[in-house]
Amino acid sequence: MDKTLIFGHKSPDTDTICSALAYADLKKKADVNAEPARLGEVNNETQFALNYFGVEAPQLIEKVGSDVTDVILVDHNEFQQSVDNISEVKISEVIDHHRVSNFETKEPLYFRAEPFGCTATILNKMYKEYGVAVTKDIAGLLLSAIISDSLLLKSPTCTKHDVEAAYELADIAGVNMETYGLEMLKAGADISDKSANDMITMDAKEFSMGDAKVEIAQVNAVDISEIYKLQADLETEINKTIEEKGLDLFLFVATDILNNDSEVFAAGESKGIVEKAFDEKLDDNNRALLKGVVSRKKQIVTVLTEAFSK
């Protein structure tokens, strides 16, 4: 029997986990033998959403097994963010809202990227296209993904499609978006049980920019200074990662979810490019405050890619 595995990116965030769960639900209702999976630990924010709506986390996988016929990627397309043996498996679909890069297939596929704030917003459209009603728990998951990716609709990546979907889904899920959303974001910003190594890996993504290999980790917080109390440890762990992966730049982004600013810490041979890209000097701790910057995708990756390609 055919078996389709659906998963998002490494260091899974709420959109990646909830989109895998939701799309597997939709595919199953369309008679596809689909199973959701994840490539890493469930973070505190996502766990809060799963508990709230009573849904189990998908299975953890390290690689795609030989019993799998094809895979569907959600919330990512770049191979370095995907499962390790991605180039050996058949990708039948991609549902995503990121730039397209380092992705290729031998055969035609269904590739759907829309420039929205969240993969869940595309999936909400797809439920309508399939003529399948969104259940209460799935609505809760899709809503959580939108709140997470858009920082409660405040990120510059947030489009009118995301806003409309969020209000529609909050209604089905039976929650007050503001109240639920802030509670969920705060659960994610609770770093009291996190080590420095947790913080640099829990939401980290690797990018190719020009000839450079760049990793960008992002952590949400209610109080950024709590995070940088661990600066010495963070630095040690980051330098280890740079060494191991041969990175040119590691950018650590601490995002203030209440004021919507980020304080970044830069390390690696190419850290000077951060000053040029954002026109901000790094201080003696190699840190800089980027006012109004909350979106890795729209406000950091694009600016750095541009700087690296010059």
Added chain:
Amino acid sequence: MDKTLIFGHKSPDTDTICSALAYADLKKKADVNAEPARLGEVNNETQFALNYFGVEAPQLIEKVGSDVTDVILVDHNEFQQSVDNISEVKISEVIDHHRVSNFETKEPLYFRAEPFGCTATILNKMYKEYGVAVTKDIAGLLLSAIISDSLLLKSPTCTKHDVEAAYELADIAGVNMETYGLEMLKAGADISDKSANDMITMDAKEFSMGDAKVEIAQVNAVDISEIYKLQADLETEINKTIEEKGLDLFLFVATDILNNDSEVFAAGESKGIVEKAFDEKLDDNNRALLKGVVSRKKQIVTVLTEAFSK
């Protein structure tokens, strides 16, 4: 004022030209300042369709001008098949039905690939999604594209979506699909005015396969032997192209549109791989008959890519 340019691949075929024209029509009706364009000569088959439905060919461009805000690619995504300065322009959309390869953007975009036999079939869906009626001339163009890419619905790339769209569009266009289709294909298979150089360039596409650079040209004919009367000249021109572009393999595909077979001619250092890939010996003229093979995309590119990646 913003200006969006819409174009298909180099060595344009009927799907590329008609999809550019149709999507520009749809975008204009959605109040986007869109213009169709083409990257090369209009072939006999496409010209027949344009004449039949009274539509002008789109403008010929060599590169994207500085007055253009963004571009939309139809019927291709691989950069080596696109306009020469593709990496310098903003790609806002892609509508395609091919594999995804050698494509990347800095920013999120609307990327829609569906594994159908033809781009025009996706566009026919999009007219419905936009709630715009397909006019008689546009229906004729979309139908012509489907007939061309599917060899009158006989290619293995043809899906039920293409068949449904074709019948629907033939109805709006007011033509008998079989009669019109055969007339159009025959117009395209008329090689009486073609030089050897015309034949190896009019429907040629370049591919990266493993580390190899491969070009595959396809010519339709009612009588394949007519084409190979020019074998000596074809060989001279093909060897010149191999030299100029540094190709590892040039595969020339002559397709019999009545019997649905292809006779291929292979040249270049890697020509031996053709024997392995198709399990057919090349004869003394470096030619082989591939029974039932008509689709470059589904029956040639996939098989060769597989062989090159071993």
